[in-house]
Every structure is written in C-alpha cells, then in structure tokens.
Amino acid sequence: MxxxxxxxxxxxxxxxxxxxxxxxxxxxxxxxxxxxxxxxxxxxxxxxxxxxxxxxxxxxxxxxxxxxxxxxxxxxxxxxxxxxxxxxxxxxxxxxxxxxxxxxxxxxxxxxxxxxxxxxxxxxxxxxxxxxxxxxxxxxxxxxxxxxxxxxxxxxxxxxxxxxxxxxxxxxxxxxxxxxxxxxxxVTAPFRAGGQAQFIPSPVPPVDEDDPLARVRAEILAALDTPWTVRRMAAAALMSERTFARRFTATTGTTPLRWLLDQRILTVQRLLEETDLPVDTVATRCGFASAVSLRPVFVKRVGVAPREYRRTFRGREEG
CATH class of the missing domain: 3.40.50.880 (Class I glutamine amidotransferase (GATase) domain)
Known part of the structure; x- marks a missing residue:
C-alpha cells in the first residue's frame, strides 16, 4: 500500500x-x-x-x-x-x-x-x-x-x-x-482500537503520576506477562472493582480487559517486527500461555498468524 x-x-x-x-x-x-x-x-x-x-x-x-x-x-x-x-x-x-x-x-x-x-x-x-x-x-x-x-x-x-x-x-x-x-x-497516540468509544470525557488518558489509573496502566505495561484481572488492577489502584472499571472506561473509552488485550497484541506485533525471539517467548512475555493460545487471538485481531506477520514485516526495505 x-x-x-x-x-x-x-x-x-x-x-x-x-x-x-x-x-x-x-x-x-x-x-x-x-x-x-x-x-x-x-x-x-x-x-x-x-x-x-x-x-x-x-x-x-x-x-x-x-x-x-x-x-x-x-x-x-x-x-x-x-x-x-x-x-x-x-x-x-x-x-x-x-x-x-x-x-x-x-x-x-x-x-x-x-x-x-x-x-x-x-x-x-x-x-x-x-x-x-x-x-x-x-x-x-x-x-x-x-x-x-x-x-x-x-x-x-x-x-x-x-x-x-x-x-x-x-x-x-x-x-x-x-x-x-x-x-x-x-505527536499523536500510536494506537487506539477501532472499537474504542467515540465520545469520552478525556480522549487522551492523563499521564499524571499521581493519578492511580495512569499509575496502574504503567504498571501493567511494564509487566504484561502478569495474569492481570480487574480485581488485581483495582487493588493496585486502591479502588473497588466497580469504581475502577467505571473510571477506567470513562477515562480511556474501553474496558480494562479490552485495553489489556489491545496492549498485549500491540506489544506482540512490536516484538515480532523488531526481535528474533521465538513466537513462544513473545507470547509468554505478553501474557499468553503459549504460541498456541496466542494464535487464534492474534488472527482475530490482526488477520494473519504471528509467524506470517513476522515474515511479512521483517526484512522490508525502509525506503
């Protein structure tokens, strides 16, 4: 294209x-x-x-x-x-x-x-x-x-x-x-999923380190291999699950678990493009049990299997 x-x-x-x-x-x-x-x-x-x-x-x-x-x-x-x-x-x-x-x-x-x-x-x-x-x-x-x-x-x-x-x-x-x-x-956000809500109070999530939601998002991104649940996220933010989920959706336009899956898939894409790590290793680093469990989710979101994605985007000329 x-x-x-x-x-x-x-x-x-x-x-x-x-x-x-x-x-x-x-x-x-x-x-x-x-x-x-x-x-x-x-x-x-x-x-x-x-x-x-x-x-x-x-x-x-x-x-x-x-x-x-x-x-x-x-x-x-x-x-x-x-x-x-x-x-x-x-x-x-x-x-x-x-x-x-x-x-x-x-x-x-x-x-x-x-x-x-x-x-x-x-x-x-x-x-x-x-x-x-x-x-x-x-x-x-x-x-x-x-x-x-x-x-x-x-x-x-x-x-x-x-x-x-x-x-x-x-x-x-x-x-x-x-x-x-x-x-x-x-100078714009590199990734917002198509299914994200159009109209939200804060289109760009705040980056204030004192904001508990921003702090939790940063913590999640630094440890995508952690088995994150809404309960775990809410505990990290020192909130109830209901309050956390409501505030997270109001701030980002998507649910905590959908946001988590978006970030995991995006990181998988980056690692497939930029590293030679085995697909199994990429999968576990991003929170999937194995390459086998990653494959159907990746195909649904991206349209091709992880190995095919790597073959497509590795080694392309930059000019």
Whole structure:
C-alpha cells in the first residue's frame, strides 16, 4: 500500500485533507517508514474549494485513482450536499476494481451516496450518525466506535478518529513500527482500537503520576506477562472493582480487559517486527500461555498468524 490517492472535490474539509498528507506524504526524515506516493486527485482542471476558504488544484484527474493501492476520501463540510456524478462514478470504479477505499468523518456520506456502504457497518462523527442512518437505511451505522470496516471499505468517526484510521491502515499494510514512527512525528497516540468509544470525557488518558489509573496502566505495561484481572488492577489502584472499571472506561473509552488485550497484541506485533525471539517467548512475555493460545487471538485481531506477520514485516526495505 505505497501509492495512496487522496480524493478531493468542492467542500472537502481542510483538516482531513491535511491529515492524509501528514500520514502518507513522503518524509525523508522518517526512518522505518516506506516511501509513499501520495497522489491528490480530483476533477480535471478544477480549482477545488476546501473548507475554511482554502483552494487546491488536484495534481491528477479522477482516472489516476485506478492506479492507487488505497483511496482516501476526506470529510466534507456539508454532508447533505450532493457530490458530482463523476466523483461517485470514480469511487464505484476503483472499489469494483478491488482498490481499498476509506473515508474520514463525514466522508462516509460520500461513500454511502456511491453505494459502497450498502449492507456494511459504517461510522461517522457521532453527531452526524443519525442523519447517515436516516439517509442511507441500507447502511448499519455504528455511532459508538472510532472506526470500522474491512473487506476493502473503511470509515472513521470525527477529527482525531480519522488519524486513528489512517494509522491503522498503515499498521495493517506496513507494520506497527512504521505506524508508530508516523505517530511519533505527528505527536499523536500510536494506537487506539477501532472499537474504542467515540465520545469520552478525556480522549487522551492523563499521564499524571499521581493519578492511580495512569499509575496502574504503567504498571501493567511494564509487566504484561502478569495474569492481570480487574480485581488485581483495582487493588493496585486502591479502588473497588466497580469504581475502577467505571473510571477506567470513562477515562480511556474501553474496558480494562479490552485495553489489556489491545496492549498485549500491540506489544506482540512490536516484538515480532523488531526481535528474533521465538513466537513462544513473545507470547509468554505478553501474557499468553503459549504460541498456541496466542494464535487464534492474534488472527482475530490482526488477520494473519504471528509467524506470517513476522515474515511479512521483517526484512522490508525502509525506503
């Protein structure tokens, strides 16, 4: 997934357009990140009016999307506006040809208008989810998640969730190390699971060492091989189980055990990419009984077996 097409047209949100550029524009100063070819495509010869009064002339026409490995649609300022027929036709053509398509925030309305979300689960900004469901009843709208998708079509919730989806797509295609390097350059969180709640009081968990939840999370990450339970976590935080679980979910947007599994799988990916440790050793270091018990969980979360993941992401060229 080296060649990425950013589809722009009148009304695209400038923030989402910038996010796509930050993630996939080639940066010589990002070691460990592949040399991406980001192609900004749109109606031929048109000066596209982005949100906020900005304008951008596409580098290439809509036909160039067919040669991309991934097409990303930014969010739009007005979800109710109708898109140009040529834009919708181009999306249908690339999707039919097997090119993965992703949308950020209200870009889901564009995919839905093109018919790409019929019969699928999708998300968008929580405030727009009821309208998406009303306009497109064939779409199963999930307003509670950060991003969702698979089988070639992806959608994300608003603002920061678009970054989460972009990093997820990089991680899926190029490994955790590449996604983490991009996140580090953007000074953003390297991993938030797609099933995490959209709307939480504190989108970024606090790092105050005096905060018992932050302290417990740090303790868990330093000892993933420990048989952690909610009871054990709560005891470390000096809280009751009910209070701990409620405060943890309110702070992170996910349950303690789901967060723990996310961190274990993420660490497994990093160790498979960066070390030559046997898979059994990687599994036990991350809290799994063995490679056998790790395999079904890893396959469900990542899509491939641990050994296949290692073969895919070890030894890839960085340029």
């Amino acid at each position: 080296r060649t990425v097409g950013c589809l722009i047209f009148d009304g695209v949100r400038a923030f989402d357009y910038a996010v796509i550029g930050e993630v996939w524009a080639n940066r010589a100063t990002r070691p460990g990140v592949p040399a991406f070819d980001l192609r900004v495509c749109g109606p031929v010869g048109a000066r596209v009016r982005l949100g906020g009064g900005l304008e951008r002339v596409p580098d290439l026409g809509l036909a160039a999307l067919a040669a991309c490995d991934l097409v990303v649609v930014p969010g739009v300022e007005d979800p109710a506006a109708r898109r140009p027929a040529e834009v919708l036709d181009a999306l249908r053509a690339v999707s039919s040809a097997g090119v993965p398509v992703a949308s950020l925030c209200a870009g889901a309305f564009v995919l839905a208008e093109a018919g790409l979300l019929d019969g699928r689960e999708a998300t968008t900004h929580w405030a727009l989810a009821p309208e998406l469901a009303r306009r497109h009843p064939a779409v199963t709208v999930r307003p509670e998640v950060l991003f969702t998708g698979g089988d070639g079509v992806w959608t994300s919730a608003g603002v920061a969730a678009g970054i989460d989806l972009c990093l997820h797509l990089v991680r899926t295609a190029h490994g955790q190390q590449a996604a983490a390097a991009i996140a580090r350059a953007m």
